[in-house]
Amino acid sequence: MIGGKPSFVRSAAARGDVVRVAGPWRTTGYWWSENERFALDHFDIQISDGSVVRLCYDWIKRAWQIDGIYD
Secondary structure (H helix, E strand, O other): OEOOEOOEEEOOOOEEEEEEEEEEEEEEEOOOOOOOOEEEEEEEEEEOOOOEEEEEEEOOOOEEEEEEEEO
16 A cells, blocks of 8 residues: 555456556444444555456455456
């Protein structure tokens, strides 16, 4: 991550340098519930391999995941 934005992706779905980023779009909820609360940042990114994906960072789990692939 550079400047709060993803810079490289490595997954089974896509791999490469991030060439364009839109976002983050922050979503939070259920902050009062220990089991259901969430805090997410969503990014739409274009990767050097040509893929365009919706990437998500989970602030509670401290983990990245690909939420969708655009075609």
